Amino acid sequence: MNSSKRSGTVISKQSARAPFDVAHYRKDFPILAQKVYGKPLVYLDNAATTQKPQVVIDALEQYYAKENANIHRGIHYLSQQATDAYDDARVTVQKFLSARKPSEIIFVRGATEGINLVSQSYGRTFLKAGDEILITAMEHHSNIVPWQILCEQTGAKLRTSPINDDGELLVNEFEKLLNPKTKFVSIAHISNALGTINPVKRLIQMAHERRIPVLIDGAQSAPHMAVDLQDLDCDFFVFSGHKLFGPTGIGVLYGKSEYLEKMPPYQGGGDMISAVTFEKTLYNKLPFKFEAGTPHIAGVIGLGAAVNYVARIGLDPIFAYEQELLEYATRKLSEVSGLRIIGEAKEKASIISFVLADVHAHDVGTILDQEGIAIRAGHHCAMPLMERFGVPATARASFAFYNTKEEIDRLVDGLHTVLEVFT
Ligand code: C6P
Numbered sequence: 001m002n003s004s005k006r007s008g009t010v011i012s013k014q015s016a017r018a019p020f021d022v023a024h025y026r027k028d029f030p031i032l033a034q035k036v037y038g039k040p041l042v043y044l045d046n047a048a049t050t051q052k053p054q055v056v057i058d059a060l061e062q063y064y065a066k067e068n069a070n071i072h073r074g075i076h077y078l079s080q081q082a083t084d085a086y087d088d089a090r091v092t093v094q095k096f097l098s099a100r101k102p103s104e105i106i107f108v109r110g111a112t113e114g115i116n117l118v119s120q121s122y123g124r125t126f127l128k129a130g131d132e133i134l135i136t137a138m139e140h141h142s143n144i145v146p147w148q149i150l151c152e153q154t155g156a157k158l159r160t161s162p163i164n165d166d167g168e169l170l171v172n173e174f175e176k177l178l179n180p181k182t183k184f185v186s187i188a189h190i191s192n193a194l195g196t197i198n199p200v201k202r203l204i205q206m207a208h209e210r211r212i213p214v215l216i217d218g219a220q221s222a223p224h225m226a227v228d229l230q231d232l233d234c235d236f237f238v239f240s241g242h243k244l245f246g247p248t249g250i251g252v253l254y255g256k257s258e259y260l261e262k263m264p265p266y267q268g269g270g271d272m273i274s275a276v277t278f279e280k281t282l283y284n285k286l287p288f289k290f291e292a293g294t295p296h297i298a299g300v301i302g303l304g305a306a307v308n309y310v311a312r313i314g315l316d317p318i319f320a321y322e323q324e325l326l327e328y329a330t331r332k333l334s335e336v337s338g339l340r341i342i343g344e345a346k347e348k349a350s351i352i353s354f355v356l357a358d359v360h361a362h363d364v365g366t367i368l369d370q371e372g373i374a375i376r377a378g379h380h381c382a383m384p385l386m387e388r389f390g391v392p393a394t395a396r397a398s399f400a401f402y403n404t405k406e407e408i409d410r411l412v413d414g415l416h417t418v419l420e421v422f423t
Contacts, residue, residue: 020321025313026402028053039372042407047192047220047351047398048376049242052306056246059305063298070294072271086297089304090287096307097237098228099254103286106253106260107300111219112142114238114253115186117290118215119146121263122236123184129155131183134212136161136169136198137388138191141381143217147186156183163388167194167343175206182207185214189221193380193396194343195326195351197221204234213259219243223400224322224349226315235259241299246306250299253290260286267292318401322350325399329408333397336415342394350399353380356415359422361393367421368395371414 026032029051034041043051063085069078071086087102094102108114127133133147137160144158151158159182161174178185185207190197204214215236221227222239229237236259240251255263265272265283269292275282283289310318329352333339338357356364365377376396379386386392397411 020317020324020401022321022402022404026404028055028309029402030054030057032402036372036374037370042371042373042410044397044399044403044407044411045374045376046223046400046403047243047380047396049248050223050245050400051402052247053245053309055309056302056305060247060298060302063301071297072288082297085301085304086295089300089307092304092307093252096311097222097252097254098230100230101257104254104257104260106255106287106290107295108238108251108253108290109249109296110240110242110251111217111238112146112240112251114236114251115142115215115217116146117253117266118186118236118238118255119150121266121290122213122259123147123150123156124153125262125264127154127156127183130181131156132159132179132181133157133184133186134159134161134174134177134182135186136174136188137163138167138169138194138196138198138382138385139186139188140192140217140219141383142219143186143188144384147184157181160384163196166345167191167196168345168347169196169198169203171199171202174203178206178210178212180210182210182212185212186217187214188217188219189227190224190349190351191343191382191385192220192351193353193382193385193394194345195348195353195398196343196345197225197347197349199347200234201232204232208233220349220351223310224315225319229254241303241306244303244306245310246303247296247299250296250303252303257286260290265289265292269293271295313401321401322399325403325405325408326350326352328405329397329399329411332408332412333415336412336419338419339415342389342391351396352398353394353396355391355394356418357423359418361395363422364395364415364418367418368411368414371410371417373411373414375411 031051067081069082071083090102090105093105207214213235216234218239223244235256237254242248272292274284340355342353361377378393
């Protein structure tokens, strides 16, 4: 999978073939140069959160050292500076995702808050008892629980589209589940626990043929592949800044303005109003209607810096390089005795979940940690998915564009150490 148009992603052959200067990019991330327990850090927990390049750290420092002020309120110099930087970041994100207008970009705390906003604002307004919400069997808890809460509140019903043993969505089953009662579809672009890339463009088309709105959870896609929202044509899209080399506590909800205009505010407070009396409040226009209170200004500015940084490298070369890492790691890990990869979809992002003989995933993670290797072990906030595969937990290595094949070799050596300890 190194060229062509897929799932709303355009991979340019030319840029995908250019040599990827990983040694150069690694220098942008100060944290990667450190040692853990006296050993060079190997950071393979990028699906949980990614490391921050110096430009992002500098942007945060610059804001607090030179520009700190509240936005959209002050008439003084600093407030203007902060407001400009905040508003510029919105345009940066809009262009990054190819959204139609900046006002369709709402800053939220992260993917989780974005989904909760849609479920509460759209869902509570437009769904009723007997309606159905369709998700998939590979969703993160953030794309399950908000819909369950909505179901409790409205009497709507949550349906789940099944997957096969490789961790691929059964598209025919998905289509069969779409019926006149289906009033909302919410799907992960990429599974955080399996790495599966869902054919979201096709799924969105299927839902749209039945006039059903679709939310795409882009927490794992936006940092690793080019996303063109106009091409995808989803109605909502969410991602988290901290997985995209930006700060924690900031993320994005994209919504088509025709939906956002019809939706009531999620929270009330400052900045989301145009006029308030004790009798009635008139709400502000988009996007401010959904940004009540003083936002995470530094976070937004930091996210803007992260997006600019990633866009300069290019998502197509990043995706192509990460595919190389995925192929290499899949081959090397498959050679480790007793290792079983969970999630072998044909279309995969650079995430590998596995179980190692009968060693508990937490023990795998703990011993690798002693070797300076950071992975994640557990249910990855996808407990129903673990149940589907009959495992309580997996170990998960997830790669970013600053990882190297040498680091994968270190992971494999670390797994042999685990086996020596436990057998
Ligand atoms: N997955 C992982 O280690 P927040 O916490 O709001 O930034 O992102 C939530 C979320 C939503 N959807 C998907 C597909 C995700 O992967 C995540 C976060 C992390 O896999 C933390 S559990």
